[in-house]
Amino acid sequence: MSTLPGSPFFHYQDGQLFVESVPLHSLAQAYGTPLFVYSKAALGSALDAYLAGVQGRQVSIHYAVKANSNLAILRYFAQRGCGFDIVSGGELLRALAAGADAARIVFSGVGKTQDEMRLALQKGVGCFNVESLAELHTLNAVAQSLGVQAPVSLRVNPDVDAQTHPYISTGLKSNKFGIAHDQALAAYRLAASLPGIAVKGIDCHIGSQITTGAPYLDALDRLLDLVTAVEAEGIALSHIDCGGGLGIQYQDEQPPRAGDLWAQILTRADARGFGQRHFMAEPGRSLVGNAGVCVTEVLYLKPGEERHFCIVDAAMNDLPRPALYEAYHAIAPLSQTPAAGVQGQVYDVVGPVCESGDWLGRERHLHVRQGDWLAVCSAGAYCMSMASNYNSRPRAAEVLVDGERHELIRARETFADLVQAEAGQGSFSTNQ
Ligand SMILES: Cc1ncc(COP(=O)(O)O)c(C=O)c1O
Ligand SMILES: N[C@@H](CCCC[NH3+])C(=O)O
Numbered sequence: 001m002s003t004l005p006g007s008p009f010f011h012y013q014d015g016q017l018f019v020e021s022v023p024l025h026s027l028a029q030a031y032g033t034p035l036f037v038y039s040k041a042a043l044g045s046a047l048d049a050y051l052a053g054v055q056g057r058q059v060s061i062h063y064a065v066k067a068n069s070n071l072a073i074l075r076y077f078a079q080r081g082c083g084f085d086i087v088s089g090g091e092l093l094r095a096l097a098a099g100a101d102a103a104r105i106v107f108s109g110v111g112k113t114q115d116e117m118r119l120a121l122q123k124g125v126g127c128f129n130v131e132s133l134a135e136l137h138t139l140n141a142v143a144q145s146l147g148v149q150a151p152v153s154l155r156v157n158p159d160v161d162a163q164t165h166p167y168i169s170t171g172l173k174s175n176k177f178g179i180a181h182d183q184a185l186a187a188y189r190l191a192a193s194l195p196g197i198a199v200k201g202i203d204c205h206i207g208s209q210i211t212t213g214a215p216y217l218d219a220l221d222r223l224l225d226l227v228t229a230v231e232a233e234g235i236a237l238s239h240i241d242c243g244g245g246l247g248i249q250y251q252d253e254q255p256p257r258a259g260d261l262w263a264q265i266l267t268r269a270d271a272r273g274f275g276q277r278h279f280m281a282e283p284g285r286s287l288v289g290n291a292g293v294c295v296t297e298v299l300y301l302k303p304g305e306e307r308h309f310c311i312v313d314a315a316m317n318d319l320p321r322p323a324l325y326e327a328y329h330a331i332a333p334l335s336q337t338p339a340a341g342v343q344g345q346v347y348d349v350v351g352p353v354c355e356s357g358d359w360l361g362r363e364r365h366l367h368v369r370q371g372d373w374l375a376v377c378s379a380g381a382y383c384m385s386m387a388s389n390y391n392s393r394p395r396a397a398e399v400l401v402d403g404e405r406h407e408l409i410r411a412r413e414t415f416a417d418l419v420q421a422e423a424g425q426g427s428f429s430t431n432q
Contacts, residue, residue, distance in 0.1 A: 004377045005330050006249030006290035009039040015336040017375060021404040024295055025334050028373050031397050032412065033297045034314035036384050040076065040402040042291035046258070047080055050283065053259025057266055058278045062106055064245070065091040067284030067381040068292070072400050072409035074098030077287070083126070085243075085282040089116040096123060106241065106280065108155065108205070110135075110176055117142040121150060129155045129203045129241065131178055136191055143196030152191060153201040153241055156184045158222040162207030162215045162244060165325050169207040177205065181222055188230045199235055201280075202227055205243030208285060211255040213264050216244050220265060224272050240269075241280040248289040250378045251328045258286055285381040292380025294319055294396070295334065296360075298372045299352070301345075308347045310368060315351025316358040317390040319376055319383045323357040330377040331361045338367035349374070353391050384410075392418050 004010040010019050017024045019039050027037055050061050062083040065074065069091060074084070075098040083104030084095040095105055102124040107116075110131045117139050120128065130136050130152050143150040157178030162169050170177045179187050191197050206219050220242060227237055242265060247255040256264075262281070269275045296314035303309075321327035331349055338344075347368075349361040360376055368374070387395050394413030399406050 004290075004293065004332055004375070005251060006378060007039075007042060007293075009042040009045070009291070010293060010375070010377070012336055017332060017334045017336075019293070019401045022401050022406055024293070024375060025373060027399055027401075027406060028295045028297070028334065031399060031408065033295050033373065034318050034396040035295045036292055036379060036396055036398040037295060038070075038073065038288075038292040038380055038398065038400045038409075040400055042380075043073065043076055043288060044080070046287045046291060047077070047082070049258040050262065050281065050287075051259075053257075053262035054266070054279075058276070059262065059266070060104065060278070060280050062104070062280055062282050063287055064282050064284030065095055066385060068288045068385050069094050070384065070398055070409055071098050072407070073288065074100070083280075085284070086125075089113075089119050092116070092120055092123060092125065102126070106153070106203075106282070108203075108243075108282070112139075114138060114142050117150070118146065121146055121148055125151075127151045127153050127200050127239075127241075129153050130191075131155045133179070133187060133190065136187065136194065136197065140194040140196035149196055149198040151200045152197050153203040153239070154179055154184060154187055154191060155203040155205065156181055156223060156226060158204050158206065158219040160206050160215050160219045160222065162210045163212065164207045164209050164247075165327075167325055168209060168245075170205050181226070184226055185229050185233075188235050189233065192233075192235045199237070201237050201239035201241060201278075202230070203241035203243060203280075205282065208245035209247040210244055211247040211253050213256050213261050216242065216261065216265055217268050219244060220268055221272075224269070224274055227274065239278040239280055240274070241282065243282040246283060246286040248286055248378060248381075251330065255286075258283070289381035290378050292383070293375040293377055294379040294383060295373055295375055298368050298370055298374065301347075301368070301370060308345055310347035310349045310364075310366060312349055312351060312360065312374060314360065314376060314396070315353040315391070315393065316355065316360075317353060317388045317393050318351070318396050319360060319379060320386045320388070321382060322360055323355070324386075329361060329379060331364050331366070332375045332377055333366065333368065334373040334375060339369055339372075342367050342369050353393070389413075389418060394418060
């Protein structure tokens with residue numbers, strides 16, 4: 001292997017794993033492990049892949065903050081002209097702190113609170129993707145109380161099978177997301193009648209880690225049918241948000257390239273007479289997933305009766321995808337030259353957390369000894385952003401590499417930080 005899966009910016013040179021021009025072992029030495037390392041060139045190349053397919057067309061890219069919400073990464077996408085897709089007040093403030101244009105933020109999610117609605121209206125977000133009638137009524141009331149109108153798209157559940165892991169499928173009838181396709185027209189009539197609501201567009205999202213184009217086209221067709229029906233009633237829709245998370249290569253997946261996928265989507269839109277509309281995309285994983293790795297140190301090798309364990313210092317709290325979805329992440333050595341006398345062995349790579357579900361990779365053939373470093377690959381999306389302090393473990397540090405340079409973009413938490421957050425709390429109050 002000369003590059004990591006899906007990540008040409010992580011490559012071996014003279015047997016050492018580099019990110020761009022920086023050897024990863026130098027970063028592990030400088031910052032300790034576990035350490036998330038991102039490549040700026042990889043972020044740029046992933047975004048360019050989208051832009052290549054939409055050149056000259058009205059398509060705006062709204063980076064889904066949930067995939068990786070580090071401020072430096074948000075700042076990069078803001079500087080490159082992206083809008084943002086957010087799902088909480090926290091993500092809103094992070095995007096704004098990174099320089100986002102509020103008008104280019106779309107606010108998704110089935111459970112927006114009134115506080116979040118108020119904050120988003122005060123900050124001037126571009127669109128609320130509303131997911132239920134109850135939410136529509138609440139948003140209407142909150143907007144009226146502020147004397148404004150809330151810009152709204154209805155998120156329609158197209159009932160399309162994205163053929164992905166059931167936990168990350170979002171566009172099936174059985175999922176909690178969106179308004180059922182056959183109730184959407186009535187919902188638009190209602191939205192158009194509410195004084196605190198300004199109807200702007202239509203939205204759908206069908207799932208994440210999608211590796212074929214067909215579900216996007218099915219969802220688009222269903223959405224365009226609705227656009228026709230809604231506009232026939234005099235309700236204009238100025239944008240069409242085609243959400244659905246394009247997959248990345250973790251192992252041997254071969255998802256379409258972002259540009260090719262969007263070329264297909266636009267060709268279908270053209271064929272149906274909607275090519276001149278403003279389209280939106282909400283990619284997360286495909287912009288950041290293969291732009292990062294998690295570097296971890298081998299703490300102990302533990303031969304077992306049935307399995308051999310390679311115990312590393314990263315765990316399910318740092319990188320929860322394997323434990324949550326049995327997801328595969330390639331695991332690669334930082335040095336391809338094993339120390340003299342080290343035999344290859346098949347290991348389960350596991351973390352220190354007290355759960356048998358705390359594994360990062362199963363049955364991996366590795367030549368390792370205690371103290372070696374490994375890279376858990378494709379760790380740029382839904383790793384640090386889903387990290388927790390479980391087992392009171394401090395969160396890892398994050399570094400961004402740009403050519404020969406690197407910067408620490410999030411410092412490692414310390415054990416003391418974990419205690420500090422609750423200092424002075426915990427004295428019971430009474431009602432007397
Ligand atoms: C509404 C919405 N937008 C955007 C995304 C980002 O998806 P992905 O990271 O797969 O590109 C998701 C996640 O599935 C989502 O639910
Ligand atoms: N957290 C999921 C993706 C969720 C997408 C958000 N709707 C993953 O790691 O694959």
